Amino acid sequence: MSPTGKIAGFLIIIISCLAIFSSLISPYDPDRIDLDGIKQPPGIKHLFGTDNKGRDILSRVLYGGRVSISIAVIAAFISMGIGLIIGLYAGYLGGWVDTSIIAIVDLILAFPSLLLAIGVSIIFLSPGIYTVMIAISFVGWASFARLIRGYVLTIKDAPYIEAAKAVGCSNTRILFVHLMPQCLPIGLVMAGIKLGGYVLTEASLSFLGLGAQPPMPTWGSMVSMNRVYIASEPWMVLFPGLAIAVTALCFNLLGDALRDKYGLKTKM
Amino acid sequence: MILLLLGITLLTFSLTKVLPGDPVQGLVGERAQPEIIEKIRKELGTDKDIVSQYTGYLKLLLTGEMGRSLYTNRRVLDDILIKFPNTIKLAVGAMLIAIPLGISLGFLAAYKRDTHIDRFISSISIIGISVPVFWSGLLIMLFLSLKLKLFPPSGTGDIRFLIMPSLTLSLPAIATFVRVTRTSVIEIADMPFINTAKAKGLSIFKINSVHILKNVLIPLVTVIGLDFGSYLNGAVLTETIFGWDGIGRFTMEGIIKRDYPVIMGCIIIGTVVFVLINLIVDILYHYLDPRVRLYVSDR
Numbered sequence: 182m183s184p185t186g187k188i189a190g191f192l193i194i195i196i197s198c199l200a201i202f203s204s205l206i207s208p209y210d211p212d213r214i215d216l217d218g219i220k221q222p223p224g225i226k227h228l229f230g231t232d233n234k235g236r237d238i239l240s241r242v243l244y245g246g247r248v249s250i251s252i253a254v255i256a257a258f259i260s261m262g263i264g265l266i267i268g269l270y271a272g273y274l275g276g277w278v279d280t281s282i283i284a285i286v287d288l289i290l291a292f293p294s295l296l297l298a299i300g301v302s303i304i305f306l307s308p309g310i311y312t313v314m315i316a317i318s319f320v321g322w323a324s325f326a327r328l329i330r331g332y333v334l335t336i337k338d339a340p341y342i343e344a345a346k347a348v349g350c351s352n353t354r355i356l357f358v359h360l361m362p363q364c365l366p367i368g369l370v371m372a373g374i375k376l377g378g379y380v381l382t383e384a385s386l387s388f389l390g391l392g393a394q395p396p397m398p399t400w401g402s403m404v405s406m407n408r409v410y411i412a413s414e415p416w417m418v419l420f421p422g423l424a425i426a427v428t429a430l431c432f433n434l435l436g437d438a439l440r441d442k443y444g445l446k447t448k449m
Numbered sequence: 450m451i452l453l454l455l456g457i458t459l460l461t462f463s464l465t466k467v468l469p470g471d472p473v474q475g476l477v478g479e480r481a482q483p484e485i486i487e488k489i490r491k492e493l494g495t496d497k498d499i500v501s502q503y504t505g506y507l508k509l510l511l512t513g514e515m516g517r518s519l520y521t522n523r524r525v526l527d528d529i530l531i532k533f534p535n536t537i538k539l540a541v542g543a544m545l546i547a548i549p550l551g552i553s554l555g556f557l558a559a560y561k562r563d564t565h566i567d568r569f570i571s572s573i574s575i576i577g578i579s580v581p582v583f584w585s586g587l588l589i590m591l592f593l594s595l596k597l598k599l600f601p602p603s604g605t606g607d608i609r610f611l612i613m614p615s616l617t618l619s620l621p622a623i624a625t626f627v628r629v630t631r632t633s634v635i636e637i638a639d640m641p642f643i644n645t646a647k648a649k650g651l652s653i654f655k656i657n658s659v660h661i662l663k664n665v666l667i668p669l670v671t672v673i674g675l676d677f678g679s680y681l682n683g684a685v686l687t688e689t690i691f692g693w694d695g696i697g698r699f700t701m702e703g704i705i706k707r708d709y710p711v712i713m714g715c716i717i718i719g720t721v722v723f724v725l726i727n728l729i730v731d732i733l734y735h736y737l738d739p740r741v742r743l744y745v746s747d748r
Contacts, residue, residue, distance in 0.1 A: 288456050293681040296719050299704060303712060381581055385686060388583050390705060404584055408690070411587050412595045412602075422584030430579035437575065 186438020189431045196428055200246035207240035212396050220414050230416040232407055238417065242424050245398040249387075250428065252310055253379040256317035257372040263318065264325020265368050269356050271326065272333025282326065289323040295385055308391045316391075317382055321375065328371055329364050336363055373439045377432030384425045400425045457720040461713040462506050510717065516710035518703075525714035528699065533718070535605060536684055536695035542615030543680065544673075547622035552665065554623070555630020556657065562635065570627060577624025582683045586617035586690040603692035614691040618683050622676070629672050633665045667738050674730035681719055 182190075199206065208228075215235030223230040229238035271282040289297065298316035302308060336342070337360070345359050386392045387401030395402065400421045407417035509515075515525040558570040593613055594602040600609050637643065638661065646656050681697075688697035696715055703711030734741045 293719060293723065295685060296681060296700075296716060299685075299700075300712075300716055303704065303707075303709075377579060381579070384581050385583065388581070388686065389689075389701060401581075401583075404581075404587070408587055411591055415591055418584070418587050422581065422587070425584060426576075426580045429581070430576060433575055433579050 182442050183438045185434055186442070189434035189438065192427075192431045193435060196246065196431065197250060199243055200250050203240075203243035203247050207237075207243045209237035209240045211236060211240040211244040211398055213237070220410070220417075222414070223416050229420040230414070232403075232417050233410060233414075238403075238420055241398040241403060242400070242420055245400045245403060245421065246424060246428070248310065248393055248397060248399045249380065249383055249401070249425070252313050252317075252383045252392075253376055256314045256321060256379050256383070257376055259314060259318040260321030260375070261325050261368045261372045263322035264327075265329055265361065265364060267322065268326040268329025269333055269360055269364065272330040273337055273352070273356055273360065279330070283330070286323040286327050289320060290327070294320045295382065298382060298386060299389070299391065302386065302391045308394060310393045310397075313383055313386050313392045316386065317379055320382075321379065324375065325368060325371055329368060332364055332367055333360060336360065367443065370439050370443050373432075374436035377429045377436055380425065380429045380432055384429075454720060454724060457717060458507060458510060459503070461716060462503055515714040515717070518711050519708045520706055525710050528711075529696065529714055529718055532695050532699050535693060536688070536697060538611060539614055539618060539684060539688070539693060539695055540680060542611050543618035543622060546615055547619040547626055548669075550619075551623045551626025552630050552662075552669070555627045555665075556634055556661075558627065558631045559634035559638070567631075571631070574624040574627040577620050577627075580620070581686075582617055582621065583686045583690055585620055586614070586687050589613055589617055590690070603690070605692065605694040610691075610693070614687045614693050617687045617691075618680065621683060622680060625672060625676060626669060629668055630665055633668050634661060637661050637664045663737070667734070670730055670733050670737060674727055681723070 213236060215231070217235065218227075218231055219233055219235040221227050221231040221235075227237050227239065229242060231237055232241070267282060271279045297320050301316040301319045302312045342355060342359060345355050350359070383392065383399070384401035384404075387399040388405045390402070390405065392401060393399045395406070403421035404418050404425075407414075407421075410417050513526050515529075517524055518528070521528075554570050554574075558567045561567045590602055590613060593599045600613050604610050643656060643660060646660050651660075684695065685697035685700055687693070688695045689701045692698070696718065700712060700715040700719075702708070703715060
């Protein structure tokens with residue numbers, strides 16, 4: 182893998198550790214309201230400053246990372262799972278199943294993903310972290326399904342599949358025992374490529390107020406709620422946004438490196 | 450494409466079924482007489498089975514009736530017609546910034562391949578797709594408007610109001626255009642017809658501006674068509690930040706207030722625009738790529 186990809190991967194490990202161990206390393210309770218210390222600029226006591234309720238922004242960014250990254254990762258796994266199964270069936274069965282699945286996939290890929298995610302999240306009337314996961318996966322599975330389907334088409338005539346058929350394996354067995362292990366690695370690579378986009382979608386949805394509800398901190402909702410203070414207290418917006426940008430950048434760099442290494446051609 | 454439109458209307462239609470409240474009640478208001486409600490029900494076919502309800506819904510949409518906003522009681526279509534030109538202005542502004550800048554930076558990166566300039570441009574472009582537009586928009590607002598006092602921070606109006614949101618919206622687009630231009634220029638520069646052009650003694654400028662640019666435009670138009678959806682995504686966010694009175698902010702306000710007729714109207718309009726853009730892209734191919742023309746006349 183390219184050196185940039187390695188550095189990006191290393192940074193992702195650091196960011197994930199910061200997010201996972203946020204309860205141990207964050208200097209304050211992220212929800213602790215301190216009305217004597219509101220709108221403090223970044224300093225030794227509060228590295229990233231405090232917000233309009235006196236909550237420590239560094240702690241909130243660390244806790245927010247836990248929510249934002251885990252939503253993106255879980256959404257990627259759900260998308261991969263659904264896409265893998267649908268792609269396997271479409272590629273292996275062919276015929277009208279394949280045609281109709283590809284039609285749906287094209288429909289989803291063609292539509293503005295954020296609008297579609299918004300549409301999905303208003304069906305599930307209460308905004309929250311699960312709504313975001315469902316919304317992202319609802320859009321996300323399509324690109325996995327297309328990739329897996331294409332790959333299945335290339336391997337389904339291989340001799341070992343023919344042999345499996347000859348000994349009388351059922352379709353389900355061929356699909357899940359013989360074909361799925363072949364498809365899993367490229368599914369995982371694709372998940373790595375997609376993660377950066379999912380981090381951004383999660384941030385956009387919570388910026389729009391459709392994600393995790395207050396007081397639970399997420400990066401997107403922090404930018405959204407503090408943006409009225411951009412003129413006087415810019416650090417309230419600067420740091421959560423920087424966290425999104427750096428995380429998405431690392432995931433995108435890693436995604437590019439993975440793409441180059443495994444030669445996957447995908448629509449961004 | 451027709452399928453896409455049908456799919457989306459089916460989605461919004463099923464939303465009206467899932468959501469609480471009676472759409473007919475929404476159309477006529479709360480104090481309508483039962484007989485009138487019954488009459489409209491007959492006209493729309495909501496007393497019949499689900500399929501004829503759906504066709505009735507489609508009929509209403511075709512006449513431009515999308516219901517009234519639950520809050521302002523204005524017709525959704527009227528509001529959309531007022532706000533839509535603003536979004537178009539924003540999109541055109543963003544493209545006017547993104548296309549020339551993206552193409553020239555992409556050319557530069559391709560010619561200085563594997564040098565520091567190339568690496569610099571490529572890293573800028575990957576940063577461009579990683580930074581969320583709502584954050585870059587706020588930073589642009591902070592520097593250009595609040596610190597340098599060049600532009601008014603937010604609002605709808607003349608070109609002074611338009612520059613910052615267009616700039617914000619163009620950032621991810623520039624990033625994509627740079628990448629596409631760079632890869633296609635590298636690919637095309639090795640092709641035999643470029644060698645022929647060089648052998649004929651054409652100037653470097655002419656080779657670049659005529660032979661290569663024409664071929665770069667084809668994948669670029671494809672990308673603009675494919676990515677148009679993500680610019681609509683961006684428009685929702687940028688318009689919200691800059692208080693630009695377009696469809697994006699309208700959608701957003703609808704979502705915050707749970708104003709369902711507005712949300713559904715915007716989703717449908719978004720889809721229609723998306724389908725139209727794809728149609729335009731297909732027509733553009735016809736002019737840009739002679740192979741498409743040949744293929745059509747062969748049949």
